[in-house]
Amino acid sequence: xxxxxxxPFRAAxxxxxxxxxxxxAALVRKPEWVVLAFLIYAAILGAALPVAPAIGLRxxxxxxxxxxxxxxxxxxxxxYRGLALSVTRDWAPLAVVILAYREMGWFAQPHLGHTLESHxxxxxxxxxxxxxxxxxxxxxQVLPSLLEIAxxxxxxxxxxxxxxxxxxxxxxxxxRFLLVFVTGVLLCYFQFPFxxxxxxxxxxxxxxxxxxxxxxxRFNWWMLGAYGIHTSVFPSAHVGGAFAAAFGIWxxxxxxxxxxxxxxxxxxxxxxxxxxxxxHYLADAAAGLAMALAAAGIAWAAERWxxxxx
Numbered sequence: 001x002x003x004x005x006x007x008p009f010r011a012a013x014x015x016x017x018x019x020x021x022x023x024x025a026a027l028v029r030k031p032e033w034v035v036l037a038f039l040i041y042a043a044i045l046g047a048a049l050p051v052a053p054a055i056g057l058r059x060x061x062x063x064x065x066x067x068x069x070x071x072x073x074x075x076x077x078x079x080y081r082g083l084a085l086s087v088t089r090d091w092a093p094l095a096v097v098i099l100a101y102r103e104m105g106w107f108a109q110p111h112l113g114h115t116l117e118s119h120x121x122x123x124x125x126x127x128x129x130x131x132x133x134x135x136x137x138x139x140x141q142v143l144p145s146l147l148e149i150a151x152x153x154x155x156x157x158x159x160x161x162x163x164x165x166x167x168x169x170x171x172x173x174x175x176r177f178l179l180v181f182v183t184g185v186l187l188c189y190f191q192f193p194f195x196x197x198x199x200x201x202x203x204x205x206x207x208x209x210x211x212x213x214x215x216x217x218r219f220n221w222w223m224l225g226a227y228g229i230h231t232s233v234f235p236s237a238h239v240g241g242a243f244a245a246a247f248g249i250w251x252x253x254x255x256x257x258x259x260x261x262x263x264x265x266x267x268x269x270x271x272x273x274x275x276x277x278x279x280h281y282l283a284d285a286a287a288g289l290a291m292a293l294a295a296a297g298i299a300w301a302a303e304r305w306x307x308x309x310x
């Protein structure tokens with residue numbers, strides 16, 4: 001008799017805790033789950049990879065601090081529902097993506113052999129020497145310059161897409177875009193430590209280089225020299241991010257056809273530029289596209305299994 005009275009009270013006490021946990025989880029946006037998971041993953045890598053102890057500790061404490069800050073931001077937004085807090089959450093994942101790129105650079109390992117690159121470059125030679133390079137240069141500097149400009153603009157595609165969602169008053173769809181974009185880029189970064197490699201412009205210096213050394217090409221070389229990392233080139237995050245931005249805006253704002261066509265065109269130009277400019281191998285570009293497609297599939301699945309509040 002006494003047990004029968006106690007059990008309902010225990011169940012009643014347990015239910016609010018379960019509901020509270022689900023409600024707390026629902027406060028976290030889907031792109032934020034991806035970002036937080038990657039930060040934890042990178043912290044684990046910092047402890048597991050054979051890097052200098054100072055680097056491992058730097059990543060661990062930095063990411064734990066960011067996760068804590070993110071948790072505080074989410075909690076404050078859930079409590080006060082302020083516009084400034086909500087807008088900050090719209091843009092914060094893009095900042096974390098930049099940090100994630102830098103952290104993957106800290107994990108770079110020395111590698112003397114270039115077995116992977118030697119296999120990958122064969123496909124590049126088939127395409128470039130089989131007519132691809134001649135086709136691009138058939139109009140002189142026009143198309144090579146256009147490809148280099150597109151390549152340099154890859155960093156602006158995601159902020160541009162988010163800004164367009166604001167301009168068209170579709171800010172409530174920002175998370176739909178970010179889920180695809182962030183997942184696509186971080187899927188590329190996720191793999192960097194496991195494919196140690198250098199770009200063809202380094203390993204095969206001078207081979208199949210563009211015939212035109214334009215000012216736009218010199219700018220890209222300066223950017224890569226100043227801010228590039230040496231962990232891996234596979235998969236290409238340039239290509240993955242560009243196509244993920246196109247697929248993301250396609251899901252978030254399909255009614256604006258010009259916008260998705262523009263971003264898709266930019267993605268194709270960037271993919272061509274990575275191979276033609278010898279920034280990446282064709283295998284990198286193909287893998288980057290595959291990551292963007294995987295991200296679109298993951299986003300599609302995630303939107304069909306929302307967190308239930310009961």
